[in-house]
Amino acid sequence: MKILVTGAAGFIGSNLVEHLLEKGNFVYGVDNFITGSRKNIKRLSKNQNFEFFENDISNLDDQKSELLHDQKFDQIYHLACPTGVPNLVTLAEEMLSTCSIGTKNILEIAKESNSMLLFTSSSEVYGDPKEFPQNESYGGNVDQVGVRSPYEEGKRFSESLITMYVRKYGIDAKIVRVFNTYGQNMSKSDMRVIPRFIHQLEQDKPLTVHGDGLQKRTFCHVDDLINGIFLVMDKGGKGEVYNIGSNKEITIKDLAYFIIKISESNIKVKHIERPKHDHQARLPYLSKIFQLGWSPKINLGEGLSKIIDYELPVKV
Numbered sequence: 315m316k317i318l319v320t321g322a323a324g325f326i327g328s329n330l331v332e333h334l335l336e337k338g339n340f341v342y343g344v345d346n347f348i349t350g351s352r353k354n355i356k357r358l359s360k361n362q363n364f365e366f367f368e369n370d371i372s373n374l375d376d377q378k379s380e381l382l383h384d385q386k387f388d389q390i391y392h393l394a395c396p397t398g399v400p401n402l403v404t405l406a407e408e409m410l411s412t413c414s415i416g417t418k419n420i421l422e423i424a425k426e427s428n429s430m431l432l433f434t435s436s437s438e439v440y441g442d443p444k445e446f447p448q449n450e451s452y453g454g455n456v457d458q459v460g461v462r463s464p465y466e467e468g469k470r471f472s473e474s475l476i477t478m479y480v481r482k483y484g485i486d487a488k489i490v491r492v493f494n495t496y497g498q499n500m501s502k503s504d505m506r507v508i509p510r511f512i513h514q515l516e517q518d519k520p521l522t523v524h525g526d527g528l529q530k531r532t533f534c535h536v537d538d539l540i541n542g543i544f545l546v547m548d549k550g551g552k553g554e555v556y557n558i559g560s561n562k563e564i565t566i567k568d569l570a571y572f573i574i575k576i577s578e579s580n581i582k583v584k585h586i587e588r589p590k591h592d593h594q595a596r597l598p599y600l601s602k603i604f605q606l607g608w609s610p611k612i613n614l615g616e617g618l619s620k621i622i623d624y625e626l627p628v629k630v
């Protein structure tokens with residue numbers, strides 16, 4: 315198949331491209347490196363079935379736009395979006411333009427080439443939820459002018475735009491709401507909690523926990539997420555939304571001590587000020603994705619050990 319992946323230089327995008335190439339597909343990647351890594355593209359470019367376009371999807375230059383419009387893709391995985399809590403203010407404009415103009419540009423390519431499309435939305439569309447667990451029909455609790463709104467409302471707008479294209483133009487699009495995911499190829503500058511802890515371990519620095527660390531999170535391994543994404547692309551309903559993530563909760567403080575234990579380190583934990591907009595917990599209701607036959611295979615201990623062994627060849 316001929317497949318387009320937006321956000322191919324990112325953490326999930328680069329893992330996704332690898333899986334697609336292993337299955338024998340021809341993959342076109344697009345990225346502007348705003349939060350992605352050139353290292354990921356360098357690795358992927360060794361495969362002759364991978365072609366890369368450096369471009370901003372919210373401002374496609376004429377030549378590349380024409381090239382993409384001419385391709386007639388079978389499938390499009392639309393992942394491009396600036397990520398990261400520290401970027402909520404600095405990249406707010408880029409988040410909003412990628413989720414609006416960028417998503418519209420990609421939808422036009424899907425419409426013209428009659429290709430299936432899968433969009434990676436986020437658990438952030440539930441904001442600071444009042445319902446636990448969150449099922450796909452829960453409308454969320456989002457502050458539309460809060461600090462997190464460029465990402466949260468951006469994703470909500472993309473979902474709405476995609477749904478309009480399904481209803482008005484009949485395109486075959488699906489939405490996956492991704493909950494916290496971790497795994498290989500996370501960038502060292504990624505400030506999400508697992509890469510941050512591993513980077514701190516690497517540098518022999520204390521693991522910094524926001525506040526008392528009792529806020530809870532769930533973590534899904536990227537290989538499990540990608541299996542779920544493939545199931546949704548193949549078997550998911552047109553216009554349907556699916557949560558994918560882990561439903562096993564862990565507090566951030568326990569996560570820090572767990573990482574210290576499995577890396578056999580004696581590094582300390584340091585509590586630092588917690589950002590005011592940090593949410594207390596999120597928990598996916600997973601029955602829709604389970605019904606498609608999905609089940610996660612990699613537990614947190616196994617997944618973390620793999621990254622720690624890879625990132626820290628000599629255990630600290």
Ligand SMILES: NC(=O)c1ccc[n+]([C@@H]2O[C@H](COP(=O)([O-])OP(=O)(O)OC[C@H]3O[C@@H](n4cnc5c(N)ncnc54)[C@H](O)[C@@H]3O)[C@@H](O)[C@H]2O)c1
Nearest residue numbers: 321324325326345346347348349350370371394395396495
């Ligand atoms: N990793 C997670 O835990 C998680 C959780 C929820 C949702 N998601 C979603 O999954 C997708 C992938 O996330 P990730 O963790 O790999 O993040 P990432 O930042 O590593 O990857 C996103 C990629 O999109 C690219 N990009 C951003 N704006 C672009 C634009 N206008 N044009 C072209 N490329 C652009 C970035 O450079 C980056 O390479 C994103 O849509 C994200 O919102 C991820």
